[in-house]
Amino acid sequence: MKVLFLQPPLGGWVTWGRHIAINVNHAQLAANLREWYPEIEIKVLDCRALDMDERKMIDAINEINPDLIYMGDALQTTGVAAIAPRYKRAASLIKQQNKDVKICVGGFYYGANAPQILKETKEFDFIIYGETEVTLPELAKELSKKDPDIPSVKGLSYWDRGEVKVTAYRPLFKNLDDLPLPAYDLFPMEKYIGFGRIRNYVETYHSRGCPNGCRFCVGWTNYDPRGNSDWTHYRIRSAKRVVDELELLERKFGAKFVVMMDEDFNVYRPRIEGLIEEALKRGLNVKYFFMGRAPYFLRDKDLLKELRKAGLIQCLFGLEAVDEETLKKIKKRITVDEVEETVIRCRENKIGTVITWMVGFPDDDERAIKDRFERLDQIDPDIAALQMMTPLPGIPMTPEVEPYIEERDLSKWDFQHPVVRTKYLTREDLGRLAAWANREFYSKPGRIQRILYSKNIHLFCRLAARSYVETVDAHARAATKGEVFV
Amino acid sequence: MMKRDVHITARDLLNAMQFREGDLGRIGILSGQPQRIEMCLEILGNPIKNFSAFGYTLWTGEYKGKRITVGNGGMYAPDAALVTEIVCEGGVDVLIRLGSCGALRTYIDIDYVVIAEAALRGDGVTNYYVNDGFVPRAERELIEASSSIFDGKNVHYGTVWTTDALLRETKEIINRVIKEGAIGVDMVTSPFLTIANLYKRRALAILVVSDNLITGEMGFFDIRFFDAEREMVDKAFKLIEAIDA
Numbered sequence: 262m263k264v265l266f267l268q269p270p271l272g273g274w275v276t277w278g279r280h281i282a283i284n285v286n287h288a289q290l291a292a293n294l295r296e297w298y299p300e301i302e303i304k305v306l307d308c309r310a311l312d313m314d315e316r317k318m319i320d321a322i323n324e325i326n327p328d329l330i331y332m333g334d335a336l337q338t339t340g341v342a343a344i345a346p347r348y349k350r351a352a353s354l355i356k357q358q359n360k361d362v363k364i365c366v367g368g369f370y371y372g373a374n375a376p377q378i379l380k381e382t383k384e385f386d387f388i389i390y391g392e393t394e395v396t397l398p399e400l401a402k403e404l405s406k407k408d409p410d411i412p413s414v415k416g417l418s419y420w421d422r423g424e425v426k427v428t429a430y431r432p433l434f435k436n437l438d439d440l441p442l443p444a445y446d447l448f449p450m451e452k453y454i455g456f457g458r459i460r461n462y463v464e465t466y467h468s469r470g471c472p473n474g475c476r477f478c479v480g481w482t483n484y485d486p487r488g489n490s491d492w493t494h495y496r497i498r499s500a501k502r503v504v505d506e507l508e509l510l511e512r513k514f515g516a517k518f519v520v521m522m523d524e525d526f527n528v529y530r531p532r533i534e535g536l537i538e539e540a541l542k543r544g545l546n547v548k549y550f551f552m553g554r555a556p557y558f559l560r561d562k563d564l565l566k567e568l569r570k571a572g573l574i575q576c577l578f579g580l581e582a583v584d585e586e587t588l589k590k591i592k593k594r595i596t597v598d599e600v601e602e603t604v605i606r607c608r609e610n611k612i613g614t615v616i617t618w619m620v621g622f623p624d625d626d627e628r629a630i631k632d633r634f635e636r637l638d639q640i641d642p643d644i645a646a647l648q649m650m651t652p653l654p655g656i657p658m659t660p661e662v663e664p665y666i667e668e669r670d671l672s673k674w675d676f677q678h679p680v681v682r683t684k685y686l687t688r689e690d691l692g693r694l695a696a697w698a699n700r701e702f703y704s705k706p707g708r709i710q711r712i713l714y715s716k717n718i719h720l721f722c723r724l725a726a727r728s729y730v731e732t733v734d735a736h737a738r739a740a741t742k743g744e745v746f747v
Numbered sequence: 748m749m750k751r752d753v754h755i756t757a758r759d760l761l762n763a764m765q766f767r768e769g770d771l772g773r774i775g776i777l778s779g780q781p782q783r784i785e786m787c788l789e790i791l792g793n794p795i796k797n798f799s800a801f802g803y804t805l806w807t808g809e810y811k812g813k814r815i816t817v818g819n820g821g822m823y824a825p826d827a828a829l830v831t832e833i834v835c836e837g838g839v840d841v842l843i844r845l846g847s848c849g850a851l852r853t854y855i856d857i858d859y860v861v862i863a864e865a866a867l868r869g870d871g872v873t874n875y876y877v878n879d880g881f882v883p884r885a886e887r888e889l890i891e892a893s894s895s896i897f898d899g900k901n902v903h904y905g906t907v908w909t910t911d912a913l914l915r916e917t918k919e920i921i922n923r924v925i926k927e928g929a930i931g932v933d934m935v936t937s938p939f940l941t942i943a944n945l946y947k948r949r950a951l952a953i954l955v956v957s958d959n960l961i962t963g964e965m966g967f968f969d970i971r972f973f974d975a976e977r978e979m980v981d982k983a984f985k986l987i988e989a990i991d992a
């Protein structure tokens with residue numbers, strides 16, 4: 262049995278420039294497979310990193326001659342649902358060459374919608390329903406048998422004589438410390454590049470889920486809806502294990518900047534304390550970024566100075582909206598003042614700040630969006646990452662946004678294109694306002710000079726900001742003209 | 748009827764601000780854009796605010812043993828005239844303008860630098876100071892000193908036309924000023940050089956290209972423009988280091 266982890270040719274978020282990151286889902290699954298079923302052969306083909314077009318991809322796959330191909334991702338940052346048409350196309354090309362090879366997808370977007378998507382996608386043989394960690398290795402193992410018993414593999418959607426079936430619900434993997442560290446050695450680590458410029462760049466993923474469970478959050482789409490709100494069951498790799506991974510990345514792979522893609526890294530204070538202690542004790546030089554919630558950053562404001570010393574150079578937290586009614590509707594459970602104070606505290610400690618904010622809620626009108634922007638502008642983070650409402654199936658808010666969906670082409674479902682209208686704004690209005698806000702933010706005199714040149718934030722933060730500034734026109738083309746970048 | 752020759756002079760304004768001789772440095776950097784002044788202030792040692800008048804603020808600090816005054820010197824001809832006259836009256840000997848301009852040649856791209864050797868007066872202010880035939884000029888020694896710091900193919904020396912009417916840069920007018928030798932257009936250089944010339948001060952205008960009137964390209968929000976702005980500020984301080992003042 263030979264399993265191929267395939268990242269087909271793919272673009273990325275327009276605001277991130279030529280951003281080529283390791284697929285954290287593939288790296289973890291490859292490690293699990295290697296540890297649990299060492300008899301299975303593993304191959305990796307990252308076409309994006311190797312700059313391979315479709316033809317080269319097919320040639321390489323023919324040469325590898327795998328039995329099972331896996332595509333999928335855990336992260337929204339790869340391109341939200343705009344990855345799906347890419348994976349479908351890759352599968353279709355592969356099947357034209359070789360009908361017998363099995364193709365499985367899973368992870369973000371697929372996890373919550375496996376049977377529905379499989380019905381519409383004959384090119385796929387399996388879609389993992391829910392968490393991928395154990396299901397994919399078990400599927401590979403099962404397929405290596407003479408008479409595979411597919412229904413015995415929990416958490417799977419599959420074809421059975423022309424019909425889509427699902428297997429039993431797979432409970433969540435309990436202790437992430439029991440997972441091996443991702444199999445970085447199988448990936449072309451030297452090829453990865455952050456925000457078009459940062460070499461020795463790695464993305465990692467040390468926790469799963471988020472206890473807050475905001476109603477708009479796309480993180481829900483990784484999980485089987487038959488579970489018990491699985492997205493909100495927060496699980497972590499311990500601080501020690503996180504630092505083991507950082508150390509491995511620095512010492513073995515020369516990593517200089519690690520972007521921890523955990524959706525909510527700072528839920529537990531002891532984990533942050535442990536991270537500081539371990540990173541300082543081991544004398545690591547690697548710099549890192551993590552995402553969390555503003556209230557947790559404020560809870561830990563006394564730790565920020567030490568965190569900076571221990572390598573944290575930039576962090577992200579969500580604002581999304583600024584009026585209490587919207588914040589309540591989306592269950593964000595923050596206050597705008599908390600977000601503002603987090604920016605101030607981070608800036609005092611020379612930690613760069615990224616704030617996510619949204620447009621496209623059903624009640625949004627021009628005034629609401631402009632007021633939202635005005636407050637964000639005042640709060641003045643280093644980077645403002647605007648996300649347009651993208652109501653993927655599987656998100657609690659989707660049913661109420663469903664009537665406003667006007668764009669069904671998934672290649673546009675990447676946060677950067679308007680796919681919905683609101684009660685008061687057309688989709689075109691929404692795109693125009695998004696482009697306006699992005700332009701306003703990234704052309705403000707004083708801010709531009711701070712985020713591009715100030716030595717008060719780390720070079721990597723300035724390079725990430727540069728990518729946003731550089732791509733203002735391209736972002737406007739995505740938002741207003743539908744140009745596709747993923 | 749009015750009794751005084753001039754209602755308010757630059758000296759009146761300085762006096763109103765409690766100015767003392769020697770408050771300002773011998774070298775002055777003026778720019779209309781506050782962010783360029785902020786960048787200058789980051790480089791300047793121990794800057795002290797001199798005063799604010801009509802929204803224009805001057806600071807004086809040190810750089811490599813020289814006292815330098817920096818200030819937001821106006822975005823348009825009338826306010827540029829006001830601030831230039833104040834700093835000249837206040838004792839600044841060497842005036843450096845850090846500005847931006849539109850290019851009037853296809854080969855002068857966004858983020859290039861234009862150094863104004865002279866100005867073509869399309870503004871209204873200088874008519875109140877000088878006669879029709881007057882040609883405002885940058886100081887030759889400063890131009891020469893700048894050539895070793897602002898060098899390479901991205902730097903062009905020549906005449907800059909100053910206009911008051913940004914939205915009336917019509918084909919007829921632009922083609923005429925090109926024929927008269929202008930390679931760039933801005934809204935400040937003419938009064939800046941005129942007043943410096945009248946006060947017999949040494950002056951130089953350094954302009955980053957923000958757009959091109961021939962190709963129609965706009966680069967006001969282009970990262971190349973931001974980077975060039977940053978570089979202009981750094982190089983202006985190198986120039987200050989190099990000149991005898």
Ligand code: SF4
Nearest residue numbers: 471473474475478524
């Ligand atoms: S806090 Fe962030 S990660 Fe957690 S549910 Fe809300 S949006 Fe998602």
